[in-house]
Amino acid sequence: MIVDLEDRALADRLIDRAVRRGATEAEVFAQRGERTHIHVNRGRVENLTRAGLKGVGLRILVGGRLAFMSSSDFSEKTLDDLVEETISLAAEASPEPYNAMPEMAPAENVSDLDDPELAEIPLEKKLELTKALDARVFEEGPEIQNTEGAIYSDGSYVNLIVNSKGLFHTWRESFASMVVSPVAERGGQKQVAHYWTSARKFRGLKAPEEIAAEACRRAKLLLGGEAVPTEKVPVVMDSRAGTALLEGLIHAVDGENIYRGRSFLADHLGRKIGSEMVNIVDDGTIPGGVGSSPVDGEGVPTRRKWVVERGVLSSYLYDTYTARKARTVSTGNASRESYAARPVIGALNFYLEAGERTREEIISEVDNGFYVLRTMGGGPNAVTGDFSAGAAGVWIRDGKLSHPVAKVTIAAGMLDMLLGIDAVANDLVLDSATATPTYRIREMTVSGT
Amino acid sequence: MSVDLSKETLVRLLDVALSGDGDFADLFVEQTRTTGIGLAEDKIKSVSVSTRQGLSVRVISGREVRFAYTDELDERELETTARAVSLGGGSAGRLSPLVEEKAQKRFTVEVPLSEVGAATKADILWKANEGARDYDPRVSEVSVSYYDQERRILVANSEGRWVEDRQPLNLLAVSAVAVDGSVRQTGYERMSERRGYEVFEEVKPESVGQEAAREAVSMLKAEEAPTGELTVVMPRGWGGVLLHEAVGHGLEGDFVRRGISFFSGKLGERVASPLVTVVDDGTLVNHRGSLGVDDEGTPTQRTVLIEDGFCTGFLFDLHNARLMGVEPTGNGRRETFRHPPLPRMTNTFMESGESAPEDLLRDVRYGLEVRKLGGGQVDITSGNFVFRVNEAYLIEDGATTRPVKGATLIGNGPEIMKRVDRVASGTVCAAGSCGKNGQMVPVCVGEPGLRISAMTVGGTRS
Numbered sequence: 001m002i003v004d005l006e007d008r009a010l011a012d013r014l015i016d017r018a019v020r021r022g023a024t025e026a027e028v029f030a031q032r033g034e035r036t037h038i039h040v041n042r043g044r045v046e047n048l049t050r051a052g053l054k055g056v057g058l059r060i061l062v063g064g065r066l067a068f069m070s071s072s073d074f075s076e077k078t079l080d081d082l083v084e085e086t087i088s089l090a091a092e093a094s095p096e097p098y099n100a101m102p103e104m105a106p107a108e109n110v111s112d113l114d115d116p117e118l119a120e121i122p123l124e125k126k127l128e129l130t131k132a133l134d135a136r137v138f139e140e141g142p143e144i145q146n147t148e149g150a151i152y153s154d155g156s157y158v159n160l161i162v163n164s165k166g167l168f169h170t171w172r173e174s175f176a177s178m179v180v181s182p183v184a185e186r187g188g189q190k191q192v193a194h195y196w197t198s199a200r201k202f203r204g205l206k207a208p209e210e211i212a213a214e215a216c217r218r219a220k221l222l223l224g225g226e227a228v229p230t231e232k233v234p235v236v237m238d239s240r241a242g243t244a245l246l247e248g249l250i251h252a253v254d255g256e257n258i259y260r261g262r263s264f265l266a267d268h269l270g271r272k273i274g275s276e277m278v279n280i281v282d283d284g285t286i287p288g289g290v291g292s293s294p295v296d297g298e299g300v301p302t303r304r305k306w307v308v309e310r311g312v313l314s315s316y317l318y319d320t321y322t323a324r325k326a327r328t329v330s331t332g333n334a335s336r337e338s339y340a341a342r343p344v345i346g347a348l349n350f351y352l353e354a355g356e357r358t359r360e361e362i363i364s365e366v367d368n369g370f371y372v373l374r375t376m377g378g379g380p381n382a383v384t385g386d387f388s389a390g391a392a393g394v395w396i397r398d399g400k401l402s403h404p405v406a407k408v409t410i411a412a413g414m415l416d417m418l419l420g421i422d423a424v425a426n427d428l429v430l431d432s433a434t435a436t437p438t439y440r441i442r443e444m445t446v447s448g449t
Numbered sequence: 450m451s452v453d454l455s456k457e458t459l460v461r462l463l464d465v466a467l468s469g470d471g472d473f474a475d476l477f478v479e480q481t482r483t484t485g486i487g488l489a490e491d492k493i494k495s496v497s498v499s500t501r502q503g504l505s506v507r508v509i510s511g512r513e514v515r516f517a518y519t520d521e522l523d524e525r526e527l528e529t530t531a532r533a534v535s536l537g538g539g540s541a542g543r544l545s546p547l548v549e550e551k552a553q554k555r556f557t558v559e560v561p562l563s564e565v566g567a568a569t570k571a572d573i574l575w576k577a578n579e580g581a582r583d584y585d586p587r588v589s590e591v592s593v594s595y596y597d598q599e600r601r602i603l604v605a606n607s608e609g610r611w612v613e614d615r616q617p618l619n620l621l622a623v624s625a626v627a628v629d630g631s632v633r634q635t636g637y638e639r640m641s642e643r644r645g646y647e648v649f650e651e652v653k654p655e656s657v658g659q660e661a662a663r664e665a666v667s668m669l670k671a672e673e674a675p676t677g678e679l680t681v682v683m684p685r686g687w688g689g690v691l692l693h694e695a696v697g698h699g700l701e702g703d704f705v706r707r708g709i710s711f712f713s714g715k716l717g718e719r720v721a722s723p724l725v726t727v728v729d730d731g732t733l734v735n736h737r738g739s740l741g742v743d744d745e746g747t748p749t750q751r752t753v754l755i756e757d758g759f760c761t762g763f764l765f766d767l768h769n770a771r772l773m774g775v776e777p778t779g780n781g782r783r784e785t786f787r788h789p790p791l792p793r794m795t796n797t798f799m800e801s802g803e804s805a806p807e808d809l810l811r812d813v814r815y816g817l818e819v820r821k822l823g824g825g826q827v828d829i830t831s832g833n834f835v836f837r838v839n840e841a842y843l844i845e846d847g848a849t850t851r852p853v854k855g856a857t858l859i860g861n862g863p864e865i866m867k868r869v870d871r872v873a874s875g876t877v878c879a880a881g882s883c884g885k886n887g888q889m890v891p892v893c894v895g896e897p898g899l900r901i902s903a904m905t906v907g908g909t910r911s
Contacts, residue, residue, distance in 0.1 A: 041707060044511075044512045044513055045513045045514070045515070046512070046513070046514055047514045047515075047516060047789055048513070048514070048515045048516065048534075049515075049516040049517065049518075049789065050517050050533055051517055051518045051519065051787065052519065052520075052521075053518075053520060053787065054520060055520075066494065066495045066496075067495060067496045067497065068495055068496075068497040068498075069497060069498045069499060070497075070499040070500075071499065071500045071501075072500070072501050072502060072503060072520040073500060073502055073520070078500065082498060082500065085498050086497075086498060088567070089484075089496040089497070089498060089567050090496065091567075091568075092486070092493055092496050092567045092568055092570075092571040093492075093493045093494065093495055093496050094491075094492035094493045094494070096492060096494070146707070146708055146709055147709075148707065148709055148830075149707075183709050183830055189831070190709070190711070190830045190831060191830060191831055192709065192828065192829075192830035192831070225831075227905060230676045230677050260489065260490060260590050260592075260626075261589055261590055261626060261628065261633070262590060262626055262635075264633070340499055340501070342495060342497065376826045376828065376833075376835050377824065377825050377826035377834070377835025377836060377837060377857070377859075378823070378824075378835055378836070378837040378857045379837075381635075383626060383633055383634075383635050384633055384634065384635070384854070384855075386854070386855045388837065388855055388856070388857040388907060388908070389835065389857065390826070390833070390834075390835025390857065390859045390907075392828075392833070406831065406833055407833050407859050407860060407861060407905060408859065408905070408907065409835065409857040409859050409905070409907025410907075411676075411855060411857065411907055411908060445676060445907070445908070447676035447677065447857075447859075447905060447906065447907030447908060448677075448905060449677065449678055449905065
């Protein structure tokens with residue numbers, strides 16, 4: 001169903017039309033894909049979605065003035081009208097000399113981003129897998145009385161980017177993921193936990209037994225959690241909860257936020273912002289990486305770079321526009337949510353490098369502290385550098401997990417958190433674009449009763 | 450255009466969809482056109498236009514739902530899509546004749562934004578920018594975003610429903626940064642209604658900018674927020690996001706039916722203080738959360754969820770209502786044709802109480818007065834929720850004193866609702882967006898101002 005050549009012709013025609021109508025530069029991003037989504041709850045298929053999707057985004061510059069259009073309708077008339085309208089809209093944009101599209105640069109192939117087998121796997125097999133995951137949670141102990149069910153999703157896409165300066169890239173990608181959400185119950189109290197697996201290829205998904213067991217372990221650990229008295233204590237961040245800090249950091253190192261003064265890390269390049277153990281990488285070239293891509297949303301080849309190396313802030317994230325403004329080069333971090341969105345700065349695979357300790361060792365060294373399994377609401381504020389979020393987890397007493405905790409918040413300055421990281425575990429798994437191993441922060445305020 | 454599929458086509462597609470084991474089928478056709486403008490650093494950074502159109506087909510067979518969509522609207526592709534969901538055999542469903550209905554008009558558009566030129570729209574952003582920058586020299590950066598949208602939908606189902614609607618929507622949002630020495634603070638304000646250009650003559654864009662700037666500047670002097678259990682006074686309007694998270698999501702029919710909501714099985718039971726009456730009303734004129742019909746073609750309505758503290762109703766789409774043997778409430782919504790409908794809130798608010806606004810602060814020895822809340826999140830199973838506080842002040846001996854920053858509110862929805870001990874008069878609604886299962890829909894939240902006797906405030910000062 002996917003004909004690359006047809007889309008290349010469509011892209012060329014749109015660019016040609018835009019240029020003839022007055023665009024000084026023009027770029028087309030086109031996408032086609034197929035998706036499957038299955039939700040099973042207690043053995044029944046609550047939702048089964050299969051769909052194809054397509055769309056095109058056109059970005060134009062008219063002497064530095066930027067306009068953008070997108071459409072899921074590929075008919076000639078609709079697209080031609082939209083090109084006209086986009087050209088006339090550009091007149092309202094302010095001229096911005098730094099606006100420019102990138103030149104063609106060859107991109108290295110990043111392997112294993114596409115699963116050619118995905119389309120061949122029969123729907124029945126995916127249904128069976130989802131049903132197996134849904135059912136499996138009831139084998140994990142008497143506390144598991146209910147479930148929100150199991151969800152399976154996959155998708156395959158062909159992306160194409162072409163611009164009027166001769167840039168052209170096309171690449172395929174796919175993803176598959178599963179999540180299960182068992183509910184543990186005891187004495188009228190209920191607790192849900194979610195646990196998931198995600199990969200570029202179907203074969204990369206973890207087994208249902210493993211996902212179900214971990215989800216149920218978490219639901220049972222959290223069940224009956226209550227607030228604890230307010231105090232400042234060491235906090236151990238579980239790998240799935242630990243990403244909240246990194247998500248704040250992505251906004252804080254976003255080149256656009258930097259020059260607009262919307263980041264607490266403006267003017268911090270080359271300065272120490274974390275402990276020696278903090279090594280943060282952004283890398284679009286990891287084979288099979290969930291956040292990998294040979295080129296970014298503007299067609300600039302991606303690469304691996306240190307964002308924080310041994311605690312020192314070593315790079316911001318730039319697209320072509322912000323890089324020109326900062327008199328540097330793009331780091332390949334223009335990111336597109338879909339064909340319908342203009343590229344904005346985003347991370348690729350953004351992760352805290354693993355340390356050498358085990359999670360158990362890191363917990364066992366804490367006399368009185370909080371092991372955070374999930375955060376909710378709030379989170380980091382990249383402008384002010386404050387971090388505050390709701391949290392649930394388990395209290396640590398004398399190096400051992402003691403009792404469940406909920407309805408508390410954890411708060412600290414993000415710089416204090418990064419500088420206070422005093423242990424990093426060896427359990428990093430790159431199964432999401434933003435990832436961390438388990439790590440410990442010397443002190444955060446836990447607010448409860 | 451796309452939504453104008455002929456009756457014959459609709460009937461044929463429903464027939465195909467029901468040719469398997471389905472006992473219900475529906476079609477949803479959408480065409481949405483959006484114009485967007487962004488301003489930052491005293492520049493219009495970009496202008497955009499987008500269009501999206503497509504059709505989705507759903508078949509329900511007992512508890513099972515199958516869903517497919519396409520953005521190709523030629524006859525062959527439409528039929529392939531309908532066939533993709535008609536699995537099995539022995540259909541129990543029959544097709545009732547389609548009867549065209551008119552959606553109730555909930556919007557009073559005088560000057561459609563689709564007929565207003567880009568230069569006039571850009572001027573709205575320039576004025577908002579000016580309002581914020583002129584407010585105070587410490588305002589260092591302002592960004593303004595704007596969009597207007599027209600969403601046309603058509604719903605047809607096997608029970609004979611056939612209805613179209615046009616849903617206008619606009620939004621103006623301003624984010625301001627104020628800087629004083631090394632202190633940086635942000636302020637945010639948004640205005641959104643389902644109206645035409647006339648709304649910007651009524652609500653001046655400058656005032657939206659000023660409000661964002663006011664918040665950023667007032668927080669420059671803020672001290673670190675206290676922590677622990679405090680009496681908390683919530684503001685009129687956007688304070689209603691507390692209800693939205695603390696009780697609203699838990700009252701949605703899918704969670705209730707699956708028995709995973711805190712409110713499952715609680716109909717008729719006391720779930721809040723007697724001062725609390727909570728309503729979801731999709732019929733309010735021009736509100737961001739309002740609709741003539743929902744995305745399943747059911748007329749919207751006013752549903753009392755909690756009355757004088759007792760749980761009196763839930764929010765239903767067609768599917769969950771059928772399974773629970775109740776009537777749908779006009780709350781089946783979807784972000785786009787690419788999303789299946791879910792029970793969602795529309796405009797959800799607390800009814801006016803009887804206290805004068807100043808009575809909320811009276812006799813509070815030490816507490817927190819929240820002026821602006823940020824986003825929140827809830828775990829509907831346990832009822833635990835969290836909110837970020839954007840602007841707040843200490844209450845000392847019955848009076849508002851100093852601004853505080855970095856506070857987060859946390860609690861358990863039903864517990865907190867029982868601790869509401871004052872409700873002011875005069876409910877106001879505010880515009881927001883609500884996310885669920887990866888789908889965002891426009892909503893309003895609202896309340897008249899209220900006091901919670903004790904609630905955990907998380908800050909950094911112990």
